[in-house]
Amino acid sequence: xxxxxxxxxxxxxxxxxxxxxxxxxxxxxxxxxxxxxxxxxxxxxxxxxxxxxxxxxxxxxxxxxxxxxxxxxxxxxxxxxxxxxxxxxxxxxxxxxxxxxxxxxxxxxxxxxxxxxxxxxxxxxxxxxxxxxxxxxxxxxxxxxxxxxxxxxxxxxxxxxxxxxxxxxxxxxxxxxxxxxxxxxxxxxxxxxxxxxxxxxxxxxxxxxxxxxxxxxxxxxxxxxxxxxxxxxxxxxxxxxxxxxxxxxxxxxxxxxxxxxxxxxxxxxxxxxx
Ligand SMILES: [Zn+2]
Numbered sequence: 001x002x003x004x005x006x007x008x009x010x011x012x013x014x015x016x017x018x019x020x021x022x023x024x025x026x027x028x029x030x031x032x033x034x035x036x037x038x039x040x041x042x043x044x045x046x047x048x049x050x051x052x053x054x055x056x057x058x059x060x061x062x063x064x065x066x067x068x069x070x071x072x073x074x075x076x077x078x079x080x081x082x083x084x085x086x087x088x089x090x091x092x093x094x095x096x097x098x099x100x101x102x103x104x105x106x107x108x109x110x111x112x113x114x115x116x117x118x119x120x121x122x123x124x125x126x127x128x129x130x131x132x133x134x135x136x137x138x139x140x141x142x143x144x145x146x147x148x149x150x151x152x153x154x155x156x157x158x159x160x161x162x163x164x165x166x167x168x169x170x171x172x173x174x175x176x177x178x179x180x181x182x183x184x185x186x187x188x189x190x191x192x193x194x195x196x197x198x199x200x201x202x203x204x205x206x207x208x209x210x211x212x213x214x215x216x217x218x219x220x221x222x223x224x225x226x227x228x229x230x231x232x233x234x235x236x237x238x239x240x241x242x243x244x245x246x247x248x249x250x251x252x253x254x255x256x257x258x259x260x261x262x263x264x265x266x267x268x269x270x271x272x273x274x
Contacts, residue, residue, distance in 0.1 A: 004082065009071065011092040016099065017070045020084055021079040029075045029087045035068075069102060071095055078217045110141070120148070122171075124222030131155065138262050141167040148174065165216065172196045172216040180212065183253060189237035203230045203264070206236035210223050223264075228260035 003022060008015040022234055075084045110117055118129045127148045133155075134140075139161060140151040148167075151161065166245040173196050192210035198217075199205070205213045212233045218226045239246035251257055254258075 003128045004078035007085070009088055009095065011094060011096050014096060014097055014099075015090075015244045017068075018073055018088060019070055020081075020088075023074040024077060026074050026076045029073060029079070029084060031071060031088070031095070032094055033069050033102065034072045061062050071273065073224070107166065114157060114164070115155075120164070121170075122148070123219060124225075131160075139163045168219050169196050169198075169216045172214065172219045174212050175219065176226070179227065180230050180234065183227065184234055185252060187234050187237060187249075191234070191237060204233045206240075208240070210237055212237075223261055224256045225260050228254050228256055 005020050007018050007020070009018050009125050014207075035124075053128075071088075073084065073088060075087075114129060116129060116131045119126045119242055120129060120176070121127070122143075125146065126147055127143070130147050131151060132151045134151045134153055136151070137153055139153060142149045142151075150163065152163065176196065177194055180191065184190060189210065191212045193212070195211055195213040196216050197213040199213070201216055202213075203215050206212075212230075214226075214229065214233070218229060223262070231250055235246055235249040235253070238249055248256075254260070
């Protein structure tokens, strides 16, 4: 009896992870590209190194910049593995081209051109950037309703990004500090320090010394997401693991754990847009 199996398709020095599923209703072999969030438990068990949960870490390891993709192949159960593999090899060029297209789109999404009218996320809301030219050397960013006014001397993309990141970091420092104090009520151990960081692959972390780090990009997500990450890291002060007891602490302080986890899986990549 045929059952699901996993393999890497090798093509032009690249490896593409594939999940192959027998399907009774299939008359032909069907190939599609799927996002990380669709990974099945078996895929993880098969030892593929794409576990976005990072189960061995004390951190929230999530694909901030680019969710991983896999090739999902369904085939009529009557076919042998050899036949499925042969068909996959035939489609290798198409698969490679598809992956290339995805990576190009991701790069564009992660680096939108910043100009008046560009939309960026702030606490789950879409803000419209408005650049106001100024002759002064000092740059100013101000939130006005749904518009983010930026009085800028330069229009160089790199500089604009830096100024915007600085603004997000300032907002994060103030907001996260307050929110952590509020959410920490009921947690016995208090954080030693709160840090705003710009980690590439993490939303938050908790060190053994009790330093909680939060990614400034969290300020783009809806508030309940940030609340969940704060509670998650606070809970690590009591339980330095992801045990049942740890999740009990998290759930005792947050009602939106499942909703937040789902959102992070689905929209994680969008948070990396500036
Ligand atoms: Zn954790």
